[in-house]
Amino acid sequence: MNAFVEALRALLGPAHVLQGADAAPFERDWRKRYEGRALAVAKPGSTAELAALVKLCAAHGVAIVPQGGNTGLVGGSTPDETGRQLLLSLARMNRIRELDAANLTLTVEAGCVLQAVQEAAAAQDLLFPLSLGSEGSCTIGGNLASNAGGTQVLRYGNARELCLGLEVVTAQGEIWDGLSGLRKNNSGYDLRDLFVGSEGTLGIITAATLKLYPKPLAQMTALAACDSLESAVALLGLAQARAGSGLTGFEVMNAFSLSLVRRHFAQLPQPLPESPWTVLLELSDAEGEQHARALFETLLEQALERGLILDAAVAESLEQSRGLWHLRESIPLAQSQEGLNIKHDIALPVSRIPRFVAETDASLQAAIPGVRLVNFGHLGDGNLHYNVQAPQGQDPALFLREQEPRVNALVFDAVMAHGGSISAEHGIGRLKREELGRRGHPVALDLMRAIKKALDPQGLLNPARVL
Known part of the structure; x- marks a missing residue:
């Protein structure tokens, strides 16, 4: 492999090929569940350099593991332990190429941090609505590769719905320029949708043309207390009926999840x-703060009258609104402080969520007395982060090691019984690969394998992820 690494250094420059201690920060995932050893970390500075790099890898038979901000939760962007996989960091490819205000589009490179994309749109009084807890470090390439969701899917959709076009380097090192800003384009198969959500296994996303929206004139945020999930679902229906597309966020948090935030x-x-x-x-x-406040107050009054909520608190300033969102976004950090846990990123029909939670909570508590359940997520689009914490006083690492297969089987059996999905927005990666193989539809899995074989016949792009 020395000849390959030397050729890589000649291509990118020695400063952009990292090994040893310099590579270590890239070799461990955010959750600290996966740690590998890379042959090297390569940091190309342009699409042309990346294409040449892929051709070099294909010639030497070197597998490539693409990595954005390394904020993934399913182990999809860390190398294995062999020391033979090249970790590809797109951090240097972070330019904003074009903002077309009239067309409401923004073209950016894959290494752009999500927050920088949001700020570029805001500077033109426009909105890029993808919003995640990791937005200060996650990148657009990773967001698209995993089809990220976030807090505003209810109104604007997942990353796939926010992308109009892509630039992609194929497994053969060819460049597909599909950076169209068109909203209507029926000229053949939709290759964009094929690469979005493929987790770097079919091609490497290098740039994207994204949808922008006019910035709302006002935003109002509130917390509401409910005595049951059934009441929360009924509140969602009332809010959708009264606010329509103006309802941009609807998150739910159980009592234990907020108790962890209070503790930590x-x-x-x-x-x-x-x-x-x-x-x-x-x-x-779109009409202004007075209109928004009147609509919000009417909605909450009706919810109180119908017994859907017990109490409510409306943010009176932007600072208070950020504080309410900070509560929600601090739940994963509080869980991390509490210790390793078993995470589930699941999707269900909204109507099935109360029954799923009641039945699955009861099954887990019967199977593992004292188990603590951290249920929160995007109720508006049916995405729950259904997480399982060790009983108080039990070693979290031991709990994870001994109980994860049992807990996963119980939870995923219930998810499938209720017509759900084992992955809503985090992807499959390494963490759920075997589950997808067991639970995916056989025809769908055969089609996926055929697509993978056709686009990446050497199997060099993010191998052993997804499939």
């Missing part, structure tokens, strides 16, 4: 008394 981040205010479930709602309004 006591400085964060929680304006409502503890309740079984807490909903975070956000409305965006």
Whole structure:
């Protein structure tokens, strides 16, 4: 492999090929569940360099593991332990190429950090609505490769719906320029949708043309306390009926998830008394703050009258609104502070969620007395982060090691029984590859394998991920 690494250094420059201690930060995932050893970390500075790099890898039979901000949760962007896989960092490919305000599009390179994309849109008084807890470090390439969701899917859709065109380097080192800003284009198969969500296994996304939206004139945020998930689902229906597409966020958090935030981040205010479930709602309004406030107050009054909520707190300023969102976004960090846990990123029909949670909570508590359940997520689009924490006083690492297969089987059996999906927005990666093989439809899996074989016949792009 020395000849390959030397050729790589000649192509990119020695400063952009990392090994040893310099490569270590790239070799461990954010959750600290996967740690491998890369042959090297390569950091190309352009699409042309990346294409040449892929051709070099194909000639030497070197597998490539693409990595964006290394914020993934399913082990899809860390190398294996062999020391023979090249880790590809797109961090240097972070330019904003074009903002077309009239067409409401923004073309950026894959290494652009999500927050930088949001800020580029905001500078023109426009909105790029993809919003995630990791937006300060995750990248657009990773967002698209995993078809990320986030907090505003209810109104704007997943990353796939926010992308109009792509630039991709194929497994053969060819460049597909599909950076179209068109909203209507029926000229053949939709290759964009093929690469979005493929987790770097079919091609390497190098740039994207993204949808922008007019910035709302006002946004209102509130917390509402509910005595049951059934009430939260009914509140969602009422909010959709009253606000329509103005309802941009509808998050749900169980009591234990917020208790973890109180324990580990006591400085964060929680304006409502503890309740079984807490909903975070956000409305965006094109008419202005007065109209938004009146709509919000009417909605909450009707919810109180119908017994759907016990109490509510409306943010009176942008700072208070950020504080409410900070509560929600601090749940994963509080879980991390509490110790290793078993995570599930699942999707269900909204109507099935109350029954799923009641039945699965009861099954887990019967199987593992004292188990603690951290249920939160995007109720508006049916995406729950259904996480399982060790009983109080039990070693979290031991719990994860001994109980994960049992817990996963129980949870995923229930998900499938209720017509759901084992992955809503985090992807498959390494973590859920075997589950997909067991639970995926045989015809769908055969089609996926055929596509993989056709586009990556050497099997060099992110091998042993997804399939």
